[in-house]
Amino acid sequence: MDWLYILMPIAGVKIFWPGLIILGIGVGVIGGFFGMGGAWMVTPGLNILGFPMAFAIGTDIAHMAGKSLISTMRHGKFGNVDYKLGFIMLFGTIAGFEIGAQMIMWLERIGKVDMVVRWIYLLLLAFITWMVFSDVAKRKAKEKAAIAAGQEVDKMATGLEWHKTLHKIKIPPMIHLDVAGIYCSAWLPIAVSFFTGWLAGILGIGGGLIRMPSLIYLVGCPTHVAVGTDLFEVMISGLYGAASYTYKGRVELVAAIIMLIGAAMGAQVGAVATKYIKGYGIRIAFGLAVIGCGISVFLKLLPIYVPSVNKVCDVIATYLILGLVSALAIYITMKMVEGAKRELAIKAAKAAKSA
């Protein structure tokens, strides 16, 4: 069965290549659906396959750029990408990412970087989880109140409405974002993208996990537009990140290419699945993914304080992430298949009627 293993030319280790393709498909489906790169899922997956950690982040970012490109193209056709917003945010994302990446190299030289990064990450994930679920709870409360009053809740109603407060800031230049349906100061998306880009650079991720909820809760994008526009950002920052990490010698391109074969196809499935799932359905699934990510980061931090549980935590974290990736990817794929079947049945019924 030697043919199932490939020698990585840079890292010098033999890797089970079908595992890379399967991992690629899983993160591709999730990435295309949520609008994120999925670094937190890929790193432990690569680790299980025997991949050296020194290359994990860079390799992940390299494959992320390719799969985000194809997802962006698909979301663009669905009208989910606000290119104007995307281009404005690019400036902040790139500046923030580079500052963050430089900062992490500097922190690496000092040592103990892992602990600092993981604590920042954990706090951030806890905050995002709270934000998503309090939004869902508030929206449900609105729905209940509307039903009690004998009315129907507005389709565009949201739970958290921080963006409305931020839209009141009228620092020129003011901009109209037609696809997202927003009128705000240009400084709002620039500031949000700089901050999320900086965090992405520090944490060594594409930034989708942070930027997607920021686009919803701070900028005020509808969920589908947030997913599409975020993928556009992930594509650019991923490509920039890939160049940056490759230049620093941290990318195993052969592995990235093998993963990309699965991820590019999976990303299409994830992107098409957004056609069939409502905005709040995407938000809830996203919140669950963030919880899984948070628990895995916590399990990585725990052994620092209780060294005896190191091995147990490692195993639990790895299985938790892979289990979550599999469950989410299967759920999204099933929803996509269900939706596609429904669509085809409607088409067939229409064709039968007209005939």
Added chain:
Amino acid sequence: MLMKWKALLAGLTTFLLLAPAAAFAAGGGGAPIVIVADTRKLSGIMAWWANLYNESHLYFTIMTVILIPLIGVIFGVLADIIMHFIGIDLKSRDLAEH
């Protein structure tokens, strides 16, 4: 309400400013990592690839930036063709709510 926002902003700023300081306080002093590919076991395109990595990270980077989007588009378009063949509408969506 404004006070709450100010307190939140101040807390966040303090945390971000203190994060590098916390790393400094943790001590350490690791040297920059230099990784060199071992080309002895490789042949053909893999050996060429590893040599390119060892000789010039710049050319290696240029190749990466070209290859990644290209391969992504090739396989993405392949998936597109399959879904189009099945009959899925790949150009519009009906759901428009938050």
